[in-house]
Amino acid sequence: MNYFFGEEDGKDGRNKKVRYNRYQLLRVTPRTMIQVDDVLSLRDDYDGLMYWTQPAKNRSADILVPPNFVRDVKEFMHMRGLEFVVLFKDIQKAIAQQNPRMTRDQRIELRNTKGHEMTFKRYHRYLDMLKYLEFLSTKYPELVDMITIGKSSLGLPLKVIKISTGLRTQKGDIKPAVWIDGGMHAREWISPAVVMYTIKQLVENFNVNKKIVEGADWYILPVANPDGYEYTHTIDRLWRKTRSNHESDEAARTISSYLFGQPCRGVDMNRNWNFHWGETGASDDPCQETYAGPRPFSEPEARAISDFIMDRKDRIKLYLTMHAYSQMWLVPWGYTNKKSKDFEDLLNMGRKAVEALSRVSGTQYKLGHSTQLLYPASGGSDDWAKGAAGIKYAYTVELRDDGTYGFLLPASEIMPTGRETFAAIKAIAKAIVCKN
Ligand SMILES: [Zn+2]
Known part of the structure; x- marks a missing residue:
């Protein structure tokens, strides 16, 4: 194994x-x-x-x-x-x-001309992303708030950007909200990049996207697993899990984890959610890539997101979690072959998203039931969002590509992937939260 x-x-x-x-x-x-x-x-x-x-x-x-x-x-x-x-x-x-390198001079020039180093022409480190978010919150204080929702296992802050023009609509009703997260799986670099691109569009391109920004509050977490993400930049490009250490945890002890003299680290954050946790398609072996963790929400990152969403569950009408790769728009459930009662509703909304996406540059996405397009996997965040938090429209999106580069998608594809994905997000958000 x-x-x-x-x-x-x-x-x-x-x-x-x-x-x-x-x-x-x-x-x-x-x-x-x-x-x-x-x-x-x-x-x-x-x-x-x-x-x-x-x-x-x-x-x-x-x-x-x-x-x-x-x-x-x-x-x-x-x-x-x-x-x-x-x-x-x-x-x-x-x-x-x-990932093309950036010289020191290029960095300095960017800082001097733009005020930040975010380019969308390369995959950035976590700190660069946080600095860009801070830049936005300073430049657009009336639109942007930064919320630290918790810390990773290794102590990195989990930063959600809130984009909002105010809690209530002009009529006085409380607005719906949208949640987007990226980077749950460390090696899927295109995911945080696309989520950052989405943030840029909503904030810096506000005038063009006014309708969806004014129609809802947006809560966006670009890097849900910063420990793992940084680890893929510094040590192992192909790492998938978190970097937690459950060595002292009885439930995490298996013979295999000691075979190589040290326990295996990390949990598959997309198997760690407390809804049908630890069933099919999740491993109880800490050394496996799909290790579900010693218990549901053993990972502070997943726990922090769930607490945050639970506090706002009645307002959040759309849950999107960005993964890679395969070009698929996946509809729950992921834990079972059975479809949810409102499966057709989710399929119809999903269709709006993938159609808008393909109109941008012709990229084709498969749309359908998770277990049919992939395989059953329990403990996923979209199942939890729908099943536990009660958010009707919950999707997992598998971004570019269809396998030419897989996880090693060249940085030159960040912009085109960002553009088409944002078109999809815009279309589905319009349909779900900006009906009036
Ligand atoms: Zn993934």
Whole structure:
């Protein structure tokens, strides 16, 4: 089973950067259920295979294979008659090329001309994003408030930006609210980038987007898992979970977590929510990428978001959580094949979003039931938002791309992804919260 991925670099034992030299990304498309099982069985035979997407019948799975297993894995696929292509021969090269560096001079120039360093031409560190949010709250104090809703396991602040022109409409009614979060999964860099782009549009492009900004209060958390996000910038580009340490927790102790001399860290934040927690599609092994945690809301990040949303649950009419990749607009439930009673309503609203999205540059999204388009996964935030907080319109959005680069989507795609996604958000917000 996968206890760790990649190879550690450096000698001093601290801040070792994980490298993926000559790791190959294979795309395999099983055509029968037996072939699906074949693809899944690979992970039991080869340590360190990383499934970027999960296999299903007639739907491809992208699997990252360490160099020492590449030959065997390909041979196995040939033997079983599995169709596959090599997407990347050396994933480390894609990692190295994904994010263009900025020179000190460029940074200084940006600060001098714009007042901040946010560019949307590269993936920024957490601090850069916070500075941009602070810049907005200083420049637009009548529109923007910053709210610290809690702290991550390692003590980073969780900052929600509130964009509002006032609690009440001109008629005197209390306005509805919208919640958007990004960055629950650390390596899905396009998600915080797109959420930041959304914030920019709502605030700095207020005149164009007046109707939706005035129609609702917007609560937006660009990086829900800042510990993990920073870790992907500094140590391991492909880290997914939080960075919590539940070593002292009885419920987190399994034999496997001690096999390598140290307990595995982190919880899959999108399996940690207290609604059908720990059921299908979530692991109880701390070393797995889909570890649900020792108990629901063991992660302070998920707990903080849930407390914040619960306090406003009657006003929040739309819950959006941004993930990557696959280009899908997913409708709950994620924990079961059953559909919610109002599934058709959610589908119809979702259709407005994906149609608006594709009108921008032709990008096609699949729209549908979570478990049908993906696989059952319990403890997800959208299920919780709908099932526990009672927010009718709750969606998980899987952003670009459809697998050409996967998690390593080049920074040059931030702007086009931001533009089309914002069109989708605008369309669905108009339909749900700005009806009048
Ligand atoms: Zn995700």
